[in-house]
Amino acid sequence: MLKQACLQSHQQLKFEDHKLMLDNFDIQNIHNQMVDSSFHCQMHTALDTEKMAIPNCIYLNLEDLKCFEVIKHQYQKWGIVFDNCIAIQPSNPAFPTDSSLMVMMGAPKGGYLEATFLQPVQFVSAFVTSSQRLVLSAYDRDRQLLTQTVLPGANLANSDSAVPPNTLLSVTANDIYSVTFCAFDGQFTIDNFCFCFQSKSIKTR
Template sequence: MTKRGVVVKQASLQSQTKQTIEDQKFSLHDFEFSNKIVDYASRGQTEQEVDSEVVAVPTCICLNLEDLRCFEAVERQYEQWGVLFNNCIAIQPSNPAFPTHSGLVVLMGARKNESLEATFLRPVHFVSAFVTSSQRLVLSAYGRDRQLLTQTVLPGANLANSECAASPNTLLSVSANEIYRVTFCAFDGQFTIDDFSFCY
């Protein structure tokens, strides 16, 4: 499998606390990254496949979920890219209320009433994903000692073909120094995430 990467421009990312979705009227491509590589990482690919000149540069990774099987538990499939998941499964949504953002596969919580969690093997400074949820959802970022660094909130449901105020696949992001873990929690709701991305 070949690696697809694009070089993009300078970024200004600021840590904010309890940011709401109304504050974030942007898309993933609105960020400008200086000397960064956006790499579309497949689980079958390893970082060793990346050109040595690229490895020396700080990177942004967008996970390619298309190699995952429907209902596969997702835990260590992207470990070589520096992220582990907990309480997470891959699905191909059959409910039109939960459309994908790209491709056919999204991630969702494996058990109701629990948050989907991603832990980074080395700290990152930015995390984002496109989220569709049946109700209010909070994306939280934590430091090394599990201290809360920052949060962003989808204030209500954003299902497709409904009277929701927000559109499906709303981009949520958090930015802070030394993020070691993020959680997505919809408090008894159901949600999907797509195009999970993070920057070192």
């Protein structure tokens, strides 16, 4: 079953399509630190006669974090700061992880998590498991809403939900400066958090 849910008309990319070329980063240094070194980098280019656009995408690796560690500035060097966010290893089987032992959770304020980007991005995605309907919202520099994606209801494991756990949610827009995950009066976990900077054009000759 395809792990995607969206009530909006904007384009959704599959998880496999997110594995894009990293640009302007020391890849060896990244592999030795916090960005996920397990993915395969692929270059997806939009070519004209002289230029190609290279999206720069980052996957966050949470495995170096401690359980219940507050996540704030740990990934600032890669362009992102979190608010109301902790790292956990879920003990409740209703919140299974997708590809790692550690996930993110909104806390101490339940049902809410925010990520702010130090330079604008155009794509954000994550695998989400929630006990309630959840809204992923993207905002510009002035905190104006750009777009939203909705998980229509709870998708806990071993439940009667038609939506599987670890459903892929994503938002796409120009000049995204922050995103929020909001599940009113609920709890949720986030895995495989990814964001892509605005495409840059470079000369091919």
